Amino acid sequence: MDLFHKPGEPIFLKESRAAQEKLRQLEALLPSAGEACREAVEQDIRLTKAGIAGEEQILFELRNSHLPLYVLHDLFIRDGDLTAQIDFVVITPKLNFFLECKNLFGNIQIGADGSFVRSLRTEGKTVREGIYSPVTQNERHMELVKTLRSKSMGPLRRSIFLSSFYDFNRPFVVLANPKTVLDAQQAPEDIRSQVIRADQLVRSIKESCQQSKEFSLSPQGTEKMARKLLSLHVEEPKDYTAKYREAAVRKEEGPSRRFGTQETAETLRCPWCGSALIQRNGKFGAFWGCSQFPNCRYARKL
Numbered sequence: 037m038d039l040f041h042k043p044g045e046p047i048f049l050k051e052s053r054a055a056q057e058k059l060r061q062l063e064a065l066l067p068s069a070g071e072a073c074r075e076a077v078e079q080d081i082r083l084t085k086a087g088i089a090g091e092e093q094i095l096f097e098l099r100n101s102h103l104p105l106y107v108l109h110d111l112f113i114r115d116g117d118l119t120a121q122i123d124f125v126v127i128t129p130k131l132n133f134f135l136e137c138k139n140l141f142g143n144i145q146i147g148a149d150g151s152f153v154r155s156l157r158t159e160g161k162t163v164r165e166g167i168y169s170p171v172t173q174n175e176r177h178m179e180l181v182k183t184l185r186s187k188s189m190g191p192l193r194r195s196i197f198l199s200s201f202y203d204f205n206r207p208f209v210v211l212a213n214p215k216t217v218l219d220a221q222q223a224p225e226d227i228r229s230q231v232i233r234a235d236q237l238v239r240s241i242k243e244s245c246q247q248s249k250e251f252s253l254s255p256q257g258t259e260k261m262a263r264k265l266l267s268l269h270v271e272e273p274k275d276y277t278a279k280y281r282e283a284a285v286r287k288e289e290g291p292s293r294r295f296g297t298q299e300t301a302e303t304l305r306c307p308w309c310g311s312a313l314i315q316r317n318g319k320f321g322a323f324w325g326c327s328q329f330p331n332c333r334y335a336r337k338l
Contacts, residue, residue: 044104044255049262050269052110055088058276065277073280076334080276090139090212093234094124101238104129104255106262113268115184120177127262129252130245132205134181135237136174139212140167146223146231170209171227178207184268206244210234279311 062081069077091109098107108125124135142156152167182201186194209231211218220228232240253261315338316325326334 046098046101046103046105046107047259047262048099048107048109050108050111050266054110054274055084055091058274059084059088061276065280069280077280086139086141086213087137090137090234091123093139093212094135094137094210094237097234097237098124098126101241103238103241104258105241106258108262108266108269111265111269112272113180113184114270114272115180118180120180122177122181125265126241127258127265128241128245129254129258130204130248130250131241132261132265133241133244134174134178134205134207136170136177136207136209137212138170138209140216141213143217143219144211145219146227148222148224150224150227171207171230174207174209174230178205181205181265181268185264204250208232208237208240210237 059081062077062084066074066077066081095109098105106127108127109123111120111122111125113120113122122134123137124133126133126135140154142154145153145155147153150169150171152169152171154165154167156163156165178201182198182205186197189197207230210233211231212234214234216233218231218233220231223231311326311328313324313334313336314327316323316335322338324336324338
């Protein structure tokens with residue numbers, strides 16, 4: 037009997053309202069935001085709303101999957117200075133799925149080298165821009181999970197666990213915006229297979245489990261696995277507006293440095309959000325851009 041023919045419904049072992057809390061904090065800050073950072077706060081609000089809409093789409097698909105699985109929503113893990121914010125972990129009797137949810141505006145093209153390029157229509161023009169690979173982002177999250185879980189194991193068990201980790205754990209990047217057109221024809225197969233649309237999620241989970249040759253856990257074993265992954269979660273209260281208030285304080289105190297030809301990215305800070313600036317090259321030449329792009333779109337010519 038196929039494992040998904042067994043009776044069972046999804047169980048949400050961890051739910052989250054972190055994004056809603058971030059939105060609440062940002063909207064409360066907006067009326068008092070200074071001119072220098074108001075645009076950045078508004079952009080942050082737009083991105084947060086888009087993120088919430090994307091996660092709601094994934095939640096809808098999982099709630100209506102009618103599959104015997106466990107869902108962990110918004111898992112935050114830490115190992116020293118390394119952290120990972122995982123949108124969803126879905127635990128089934130056969131496989132665990134790590135989902136990176138992206139509600140991206142515009143169309144996405146994945147190149148032969150695995151690079152992601154987004155095309156946007158703005159002011160009557162089509163603008164193409166490279167974006168950080170969500171596949172790489174998801175892989176880094178999973179590597180941190182692998183490291184944390186292996187720490188409490190003995191040498192032999194750790195060796196087996198590390199070598200077989202990706203046999204039992206699979207990554208998916210889920211594009212939640214139904215208007216996004218995905219062009220992955222040139223993408224390497226290992227990357228193309230990871231990027232799916234939200235309406236393909238349940239089918240992709242089913243197909244991956246059906247094709248897997250790994251053994252199936254019992255209902256008790258599946259719950260135990262879900263709770264092991266949940267135990268990695270760390271609750272940390274977050275102030276999503278601190279960077280804007282700190283930037284405002286620095287502005288009132290006056291700039292500690294001026295932009296000049298001898299400055300480096302390490303010495304410069306974004307006046308909107310306080311993050312480091314990095315040197316970029318654009319259509320009109322080199323410029324300083326915020327390292328938090330696209331969350332912050334501050335830019336200044338060299």
